[in-house]
Amino acid sequence: MKVRAGMMRWWCKMSDPILEFNNVDIEYQTRGDNAVHAVNDATFTIDEHDYFGLVGESGCGKSTIADAIVGGLDDNGEISSGTIRYKGTEIQNYSESQFNKEIRWKEISVIPQSSMNSLDPVMKLSQQAVEIAKYHTDLSKAEAIDRLRELFDVVGLSESRIHDYPHQFSGGMQQRAIIAFSLFLQPSLIIADEPTTALDVIMQDQILDHINSLKEEWEISMLMITHDISVVFENCDTMAVMHGGQIAEAGNVVDLFDRPRHPYAILLQNAFPDVRYPDRELAVIEGHPPQLREKPDFCTFADRCPWSIAECYEGAPDPQSVEGDEDHQAWCIRANEMDELAADHLTKPAEGRSILEDIQ
Ligand SMILES: Nc1ncnc2c1ncn2[C@@H]1O[C@H](COP(=O)(O)OP(=O)(O)OP(=O)(O)O)[C@@H](O)[C@H]1O
Ligand SMILES: [Mg+2]
Incomplete structure (x- = not known):
């Protein structure tokens, strides 16, 4: 098992929190009077420049937590109590337009669980970059394409491929393209929800290496969601373990591994x-x-x-x-x-x- 830079840094880290989840309950309304209480009293903190792993079995509420952070819960879902603070500001009551304007992409970007489907199949990747830039920045078309070119280089994709359509890429290449897009507006926090699940083992390792290299070069924070505890031990500084809608344990990875x-x-x-x-x-x-x-x-x-x-x-x-x-x-x-x-x-x-x- 490889132990990454995070482990060397955990003992000397004194950072401000970037994300604070405090006693958060999240419910989904279902037909009739029934609700699913997907997340209950969840509390954890992610510090600036920290890679934080959230691990737990299928259905325990991991993606629900990710969705709640960016205002992306399904229509029948709601945060019924608790607070979510991003850089000190409460965001749990933000409207969709507030999330889109202030948070998504430029502060927090998401590599979604089903990211293979999250690229638009009928648009070239360069066009998709231009669209993001048009909505969120005042970059010109040429500048947007240049930025995508640079980011392709960061994630190990050939710059010559930026005018390709998503279907011309393999699964692993698409995943790297998604990581490139997640960096496009230089966010402070990236949420990676099962970023490697659909990939073969060799590709998983390569993608995790790329995600790891961002830590030092980009000074971002990462919420890495997975059902695989070994991925967290290898890649994260701090972590929480979840089961059945509750946080079971949280701390730095060394403490959780040792004790x-x-x-x-x-x-x-x-x-x-x-x-x-x-x-x-x-x-x-x-x-x-x-x-x-x-x-x-x-x-x-x-x-x-x-x-x-x-x-x-x-x-x-x-x-x-x-x-x-x-x-x-x-x-x-x-x-x-x-x-x-x-x-x-x-x-x-x-x-x-x-x-x-x-x-x-
Ligand atoms: N829109 C919805 N309506 C009703 N229940 C939902 C909805 N979305 C999720 N759930 C339920 O909420 C619980 C948590 O789901 P969630 O997707 O957050 O789990 P997860 O930990 O991400 O699982 P996985 O590892 O399989 O991705 C599950 O019981 C799930 O069935
Ligand atoms: Mg999930």
Whole structure:
């Protein structure tokens, strides 16, 4: 496993927050009186120039969080409580036109989950750049095309291809083109929702390398959404783990790798291959998350948790600081007992050294 620059920087980082999610609830109305309570009481912070990974199983609410940040929830979705602050300003009540004018592209751009379909199939890529520039900037046509040319170079695409149509590109090339477009207006934050899921393993690595190289050169922040915890460990500085519409654990990647304290994070880590133990059987996390027809007033992992007790059903868990560290929190009432309870599942780091360092 490769350990990137982020890990070297985590200990000396003192940045302002760029995005603050505070106690956010998001609901989708469905037919009849039913609602889906997709995200409940979610709290996390992304610091400037941070790569932040959001990881969790399918349906846990990751894309809902991404959509809410840019005002892109489906029509039946709404933020029903909590605040989302971007560079200190509350944006959760912005109208669509405010989002389009002030936030999208120039402050926050999105590499969407189904990004293969997000390029306009009937327009050349250069024309698409001109359209974005026309709406959001006062760049001339020639300047817009020049900028796209430069960005093609950044993401490793040949500049000679800027007048191609999307269908003339392979999947990996389209994905790089999307990354180029996401940089077009020099945003401060990029949200990458499963940026590599549809690609083969070699292409995944190349795309992640490109995403990583932006960190130093562009000084952007990144919210990287994935169901693959190893992608987060390799590419991000800080992270949150989600399940069943709740944040389970948040902190810097080294702390979460060395000392996971939420049972879901512990089991998730055990479910991925580890180069140190190639013969280890992967853990399977049994069972299904609950249907969230009402706002859950219990831990949504309790039914599947080997260590749950009656109290886990008596209220949604409040965050616990792990070993007194405010930056590492687990939403589990037993978080600080996990060292003993889950001893069989946990590998202890050597004194003063991260396990991540040992396996690079
Ligand atoms: N428009 C909608 N109407 C009703 N329910 C929705 C809507 N969009 C999403 N949901 C539900 O909200 C929950 C969270 O969905 P979301 O797409 O955010 O999950 P996810 O973590 O991104 O999953 P995946 O990893 O599969 O992309 C799921 O139960 C999903 O079925
Ligand atoms: Mg999703």
